[in-house]
Amino acid sequence: MSRILGFLFSIFLLLSLSQGCSVLSESQLSSIEALTIKSDSISSAPSAIFKSLNHLRYRRGLFYAASLTAPQNRIDELDALAKANIENEKRAAKADTYVNVLNSYIRAVGSLASDDRSKNIGREIRGIGNNIDSIIISYNILIDDNLPEGIAKLGGKSLGMIAENITKGKQYKFLKEFMMTGDSLVACCCDTLIALLRSESMNSLIENEKSGLENNFKAYLTEMERIGQVPAMECYSEYLILRQKSLCINDLRNASVRALRSFKNAHHKIVEQLDCKQEIDLTEDLLELTKLIYDICLAVKKI
C-alpha cells in the first residue's frame, strides 16, 4: 500500500512541478474578467451612434413631410422616408454585428480563462475517487475481503489536483497563444473603430443631421405660419428632445474613442503579463476604463 501511495505522490509532485510555473494568477484572471465585463458597453457605442443618427433622420423627415402642401408630395416623401428607414435600420444592425465581433472575442477569452474550466475537471475526478472507495467498502462487506480503503479517495484527490493543474496550464497556454494572436487584431479593430468615429465622413453625417433637423423644423414652422396655423406644443418638445440628442452624439463619439484606446491598452498589458509571466499592475488602467465606460453609458442614455 505504501508503494502505491508513494507512486501516486511521485506522479502528483512531477506533474504539479511541470505545470505549476505556468498557470493563470488570480490577478490575471480578474483582469481578464474585468475586461470581459467592460467590452459590452464599449462595443455597443458605435452602433448606438448609427442608430441615433437614423432616429434623427427619421423624425426630422416627418417634420419635412408636414411642411409639404400637395398630398401626393407628402405621400412621396413619407414613402421615401419609410424605405430609407428600413435600409438604415439594416445598416445599424450590420454595424452591431461588426462591432460585436470584438465583444464576442473578449467573451470567448473570458470563457477560456474561467476558473470553472479546471475546477470542474478536478471535482469530477475527486468524485470518481470517492465512488470507487465506496465500491471497495461494499466489496469488503460483501465478499468479506480486506481491500485497502481510502486509497481511491486519496488518489482521486491527488489526481483531481493534478488534472486541475494541468488544465490550468493548458488554459494559460491557449490564452497566451490566442491573446497574443488577437492582440494585433484587437489593436487593429480598435484603431479602425477610432478612425471611423473620428473620420471626416462621421463628422459630416453628424453635422448633416444637426443642420438637417434645424432646416426641416424651420420648413415645418414656416409652412405652419404661412397657412396661419399654430404648431402644437408637442412639436416643440419633440424638436427639443431631438436637438439634445443631436448635440450629445459628439459626447458619445468622444467617450467611445477614449474607451476604445484604453481598452486596446488594457488588452495589450494583459498579453504582456501573460508573455512575461510578470505581475503588471492593471488597476489604474481598469479604473480608467470603468470611468470611460460610465461616460459612455451616460452619453448613450442621452441619445
Added chain:
Amino acid sequence: MLGSEENLKTLAQIQQAIEVVDRDRMREELTQSQRELLEESAIALRDAERVLIQKTEKELLKQLEGVTERLGNISKLIREKVKSINNIAKSLDSIEAVIKQIALIGGFASKLSK
C-alpha cells in the same frame, strides 16, 4: 481617408440646395402649381441626400468588415478549445455517474447480505 471627399462635399451642397428650395417654395406670391413643382424639386433633393447618406454609411461600415472577420475567426478557434476542455469534464462526469451507480448497487447489496 474614410469615405469619399466628393460625396461629403456634395452632401453639404445638397443641404444648402434644400434650404434654398425650401425658402423659395414658402414664398407667398407663388401659385399652388408653382409651389408643388418646387416641392417636387425639394423631394428629389431629399432623395439625393438619402442616397448619399447611405453611400457614406456603407463606406464607413466596409472599413470594419475586413478587420472584424479575422477577429471573428480567432473567437471561433477559442470557442472550439473551450468546447474541447468542457468535453473532458463531460466525459469524466459520465464515468463518475457509472461508478456512482455501481457504488450504490454495491452498498445496497452489502446491506442485504448483513
